[in-house]
């Protein structure tokens with residue numbers, strides 16, 4: 340038989356999602372794929388029940404139901420400090436996953452280069468291959484995961500079409516400062532590149548840090564495709580609701596790509612999620628308080644176990660330094676961790692361009708009792724020592 344497409348040879352299935360399957364097989368507590376085991380807000384669930392009876396159940400407008408775009412525009416205009424036009428600037432997608440892919444397909448021609456910071460969220464590797472982009476990797480160096488400005492400018496000198504910015508970052512928990520975003524913005528303007536952001540953790544940024552939208556910096560809205568999602572903010576990762584905010588000139592193209600990829604995000608879920616988009620500021624304060632407490636709980640548990648980690652400023656991931664365990668393969672360690680300790684984690688190597696083998700990623704978006712049980716089990720991590 341003929342070979343399947345060459346473009347799919349360049350990447351494997353997602354290691355994150357694979358580790359969820361391994362966790363299920365081993366009956367391990369799944370701290371690999373980042374999703375909560377607690378319920379979405381009541382307001383959204385009651386609205387979902389009403390929508391089940393009253394609809395809509397048919398396609399929405401391809402770039403998103405009007406009331407969803409209006410509610411989103413109102414919320415994001417306040418956050419981004421400028422008027423977002425619900426008719427022109429928003430494309431509703433099936434999660435930020437589709438948003439990022441649609442953005443890449445809309446901006447990149449095969450062979451164009453895009454800057455990707457390493458470590459990076461693993462989807463970007465596949466996004467680049469599927470859209471034909473050639474990544475230029477620029478390292479973010481621990482402990483603060485900052486970049487070297489000269490190194491970044493050298494990458495920009497190659498005239499990349501775009502830079503991909505995950506802020507707050509998965510897997511490092513890095514939150515980019517105003518100064519860092521200014522450097523990136525000035526370089527993007529100087530070398531005429533687009534910025535494609537992934538800001539799914541915009542509401543999970545710990546004190547005293549603040550989330551800054553790069554699109555809100557001077558002259559940046561025009562060249563930024565801001566991808567976001569309701570998945571993490573409202574604990575509805577299964578609903579597959581995301582969006583891209585970009586000026587009309589770019590949104591026109593995004594909408595064409597999105598239409599032929601998916602036709603649209605689920606209309607009943609858009610309708611129900613409006614209840615979330617309309618919630619007041621106290622909802623986001625409570626969400627942050629919840630995650631701040633979970634971060635404290637989880638990190639103090641890790642301190643007790645005596646294993647090194649990077650403290651996240653945003654999102655809900657922790658990178659553990661597992662070098663004392665003496666494994667050569669972080670994948671092998673993660674499989675042993677699931678099988679013998681009963682906790683699912685993601686091998687750090689799946690996020691790095693560089694040859695990194697001593698980190699694994701865990702997340703703490705779980706009920707407190709789940710986290711306590713996971714920490715109890717993690718006490719057993721030392722028995723894996725070689």
Ligand SMILES: Cc1ncc(COP(=O)(O)O)c(C=O)c1O
Nearest residue numbers: 373434435436460509568570581
């Ligand atoms: C940085 C980042 N982007 C996107 C996603 C997926 O978002 P969505 O559910 O909106 O597709 C995740 C999920 O873990 C993520 O961590």
